[in-house]
Amino acid sequence: MAAIVSLSTNPISPLSLLPPTIFFRFPSMPTNPSPSTPPPPPPHLSKTSLSLSNPNPCLRPFNSTSPTQFFTSPQHLVSLSEPLFASRSLNTSLSTIASPFDLLRLSTRYGDPDLARAVHAQFLKLEEDIFLGNALISAYLKLGLVRDADKVFSGLSCPNVVSYTALISGFSKSDWEDEAVELFFAMLDSGIEPNEYTFVAILTACIRNMDYQLGSQVHGIVVKLGLLSCVFICNALMGLYCKCGFLDLVLRLFEEMPERDITSWNTVISSLVKEFKYDEAFDYFRGMQLCKGLKVDHFSLSTLLTACAGSVKPMKGQQLHALALKVGLESHLSVSSSLIGFYTKCGSANDVTDLFETMPIRDVITWTGMITSYMEFGMLDSAVEVFNKMPKRNCISYNAVLAGLSRNDDGSRALELFIEMLEEGVEISDCTLTSIITACGLLKSFKVSQQIQGFVMKFGILSNSCIETALVDMYTRCGRMEDAEKIFYQRSLENDYTAMLTSMICGYARNGKLNEAISLFHSGQSEGAIVMDEVMSTSILSLCGSIGFHEMGKQMHCHALKSGLITETGVGNATVSMYSKCWNMDDAVRVFNTMNMQDIVSWNGLVAGHVLHWQGDKALGIWKKMEKAGIKPDSITFALIISAYKHTELNLVDSCRSLFVSMETEHNIKPTLEHYASFISVLGRWGLLEEAEQTIRNMPLEPDVYVWRALLNSCRINKNERLEKLAARNILAVEPKDPLSYILKSNLYSASGRWYYSEKVREDMREKGFRKHPSQSWIIHENKIHSFYARDRSHPQGKDIYSGLEILILECLKVGYVPDTSFVLQEVEERQKKEFLFYHSGKLAATFGILMTKPGKPIQIVKNVRLCGDCHNFLKYVSIVTRRKILLRDTSGFHWFIDGQCSCTDYW
Incomplete structure (x- = not known):
């Protein structure tokens, strides 16, 4: 009895399902003499279940979880080594015993490798049986024991086409693609002709390896053997050509097929969707x-729901949803996940939430899809809440949250989650590291960036593109x-150069090295290293916008028109x-x-442009058009529209x-901190500081x-010292380690004359690796950025610029300009304060523009920080004495200085 109990450790063992006449004795069991009278069959087995009409009752499992409940009498145990089992003519005994084929089927059904190995052990003692050998190979492969299957195959003296096909298929599905290819050629060398299943197996290996060359050779063999009429082979060939990006071959093969099944249609439809040919995909579906x-x-x-999301076709997606309901597939996990993806792109957060809550079955993929959806809608708290409720998480779930937080500029929470992943031993992948590196970039912390760099180097995967x-x-x-340039110029040759080149170009622009950015782009073009695809075109157009390089932007627009890229929504x-x-x-507006x-990004971009130009009324006009057109606004839309009320001609606070x-x-969009910051700015614009x-x-x-900074800026313009101090204190409390907070603290000390403490703050800032982003202004003249x-004297024409600025200051003083030295926060004499004030970057840029451009031509200046009050006042007077339009863009928007007036109405 004890020996029988030790036979299985599984809750349900296949051995427990065998009838009494086929329960085998293993060597560990004691031998027993035959009793004089056989025991009666168990009560739950009727005589009919053991009759010849039902020779294999073991295939019908009993409702039991314990093998000890069945056939424990010793006389029911038959040794595997006895002649009955050893007979090659196994069919003659199937009426009284279970064949080894039945045992192998049971082992795979219940995941019992020990039973398969027991059959294998006896197989080795018997005369070779190719059929049993093939069954063993198949059983081992189903159990995931690829090496065991290989051993059985190697022991066969004359493997046949079934043997080869089974192992090739097993290798292909177990990431042993190279072994599958090697075995396929060994099969050809042995003179065995492949069948249709063999071709499907080797094509599976080609698909996984993306080996188009070998796949095309296999295609040739298929044609030579006249098997191209086989639906399964054609489907596999189409799958290969789809994976390798040869859509024309997929379509040609599909059109030539004499017979097609659902897989054939699905393959051609998915191939079209993969190449973004959504309309053609729907044509084939019809x-x-x-x-x-x-x-x-x-x-x-x-597949078609993915096409609807990609082409932003809500009506077609809703029709497919209705079809899924009609045919009863709405609860299928893959359909449910695709519906979540579709409504994320073409619906609202409510649509996704309602769908998710009505799903009868959810797996880790659907939970993760819900997290991704909330992240796309900017609902970070909801996404984290779903993540916390997940019954089971994996590394993909963690990566979805990490990537979403990074994408939504929440670097702090992303860093916290990454630390949690490390503590819980979650698998760290390339995706994980890419997201956390992005998050650290958002934090802009020198020290944290060093720690992450060390972590990545420890993993040893710096060569990953x-x-x-x-x-x-x-x-x-x-x-x-310097570190960025080091990685860029020492990059791995096989890595994607275009993506890194784009990052480096944008990095130069971000750090004020504008000429280096443009120079790198032009050198990449001349070397042929830049592929002007949708991504690169979008990046360079964005760069031109950031720099204010109108001429280059127009050239990129022309290139997009000629290449047809302008039809891509992202490029537009x-x-x-x-x-x-x-x-x-x-x-x-014309574009x-x-x-x-x-899409919603297009509408948001147009609204943002009007807001940037202080055209609040026009922005609100676009908002009305969106409502009439039925465009669903997102969180960004509301943030922009709220900001538009700050720039309307009339007070529209109500x-x-x-x-x-x-x-x-x-x-159903909950106001975020960004919305509150915009609303506080509007209240401040109209002097409602108490309400703010x-x-x-x-x-x-x-x-x-950001909320407190909105109040701080409003207080400075409305001259409310009490609330200004309140806002400043809270900024320091909320983000004490932010570089801007250090600057604010230092400036507050300076404004109150506490110069020693101001310098101590700046010294502390330098020791911790924080640095203030230097104020920079530039003008583009003759396609070169100046x-x-x-107080910069490095320009080649610096002497002329300073001489011209001194004359300009004198002329402005004559017509009423009074320098506001309160903007100079250094412990120096009044005379020195004026010198510091006179040579701000904006004044130098304006002087250069006046000297280098023809009279009457507008001066266009870009500034990387907010324009100070004294410079703003000075440029108004410059527009009077020079009779020139001065157009300046800072981080708050556009200032058009004309005849002593500014388009911002002195509120920015």
Whole structure:
């Protein structure tokens, strides 16, 4: 009895399911003499279950979990070594015993490798049986024991086509593609002709290896043997050509097929979707529906829902959802996941939430899809809440949250999650490292960037293309340009150069090295290293917009038109943004109106352009058009529209309040800290500082640094010292380690004359590796960028610029300009304060523009920080004495100085 109990450790052992006449005795069991009378059969087995009409009752499992409940009498145990089992003619005994084939089937059904190995052990003692050998190979492969299957195959003296095919298929599905290819050629060398299953198996290996060359050779053999009419082989060939990106071959093979099944149609549809040919994919789907005997399956629906999301076609997606409900596939996990992806792109957060809550079955993929969806909608708290509720998590779930936090600029929480992953032993992948490197770039912390760099180097995967590119981006964001250049110029040759080149170009621009950015782009073009695809075109158009390089932006627009890239929504959006940032809203509106398809990003870009130009009324006009067109606004839309109320001609605060409330009541978008910051700015714009303070105190969220900065800026313009000090104290409390907080603290000490403490703060800042982003202004003249810093004399024409500025200052003083030395926060004499004030970067840039451009031509200046009050006042007087338009863009928007007036109405 004890020996029998030790036979199995599984809850249900296949051995426990055998009838009494086939329960084998293993060597560990004691031998027993035959009793004089056989025991009666167990009560739950009737006589009919043992009759010849049902020779294999073991295939019907009993409702039991214990092997000891069955046939424990010794006389029911038959040795595996007895002649009955050893007979080659196994069929003669199937009426009284279970064949080894039945045992192998049981071992695979219940995942019992010991039973398969027991059969294997006896197989080795018997005369070779190719059929049993093939069954053993198949059983081992189903159990995931590839090496055991290989050993059985190696022991066969004359393997046949079934033997080869089974092992080739097993190798292909177990990431042993090279072994599968080697075995396939060994099969050909042995003179055995492959069958259709063999070709499917080797093509599977080609698909996994993306080996187009070998696949095309196999295609030739198939044609030579006349097997191209086999549906399975054609499907496998189409799958290979799809994976390798040869859509034309997929379509040609599909059209030549004499017979097609649902897999054939699904393969061609998915191939078209992969190449973004969404309309053609729907055409083939309609053709499939006309075929008799074919029914849409979960793969068809999942693929087409992906097409609807990619092409932003909400109506078609909703029709597919209705079809899924009609055919009963809406609860299939792959369809449910695809529906979540579709409504994330073409619906609202409510649509996704409702779908998720009605799903009868959820797996880790659907939970992760829900996290990704919330992250796409900017609902970070909801995404984290779903993550915390997950019954089971894996590294992909963690990576979804990590990537979402990084994508939504929440570097602090991303770093916390990464530390949690390390503590819990979660698998760290390339995706994990790429996301956390991106998050550290957002934090802009020199020290944290060093720690992450060390962590990555410890992993030894610096040669990974995505990680190297992310490191370059992180270094540039943390001001470590030398480290960024080191990785860039020592990169692995096989890595993607274009992505890293884009990061380096943007990094130069981010750190004020504008000429280096343009020079690197041109050198990449001349070397042929840049592929002007959608991604690169979008990046360079964005760069031109950031720099204010109008001429180069127009050239990129022309290239996009000639290459057809302008039809891509992303490129069109980048073009709209570029023109709006280059003082050209007319062309921005024109490009927007000619776009083939506009998504919410397109509408947001147009609204943002009007807000940047202080055109609040026009921005609100776009908002009304969106409502009439039924465009669903997102969180960014509301942040922009709220900001637009700051720049309207009339006080429309009441309308702004109503909009703020309607966000949640009508659109189910909860106000975020960004919305509150915009609303505080609007209240400050119209002098409602007390209401702004009360709004902050009543916020359901903890105010962040941006909310307090919005109040601080409003107080400075409205001259409210009490609230200014309150805002400053809270900024220091919320983000004490932020470089801007150090600067603010130092300036507060300076403003109160506490120069010693001011210098101590700056010294502490330098010791911790924080650095202030230097104020920089630039002008583009004759397609070259001329940059200036405060008191900068490095320009080749510096002497002429300073001489011209001194004359300009004298002329402005004559017409009423009074320098405001309160903006100089250094412990120096009044005379020195004026010298510091006179040579700010904006004044130097304006002087250069006046000297180098023809009379009457506008001066266009870009500044990387907010324009100070004294420079703003000075440029108004410059526009009077020179009779020139001075157009300046800073981080708050555009300032058009004309005849002593500014378009911002002195509120910015």
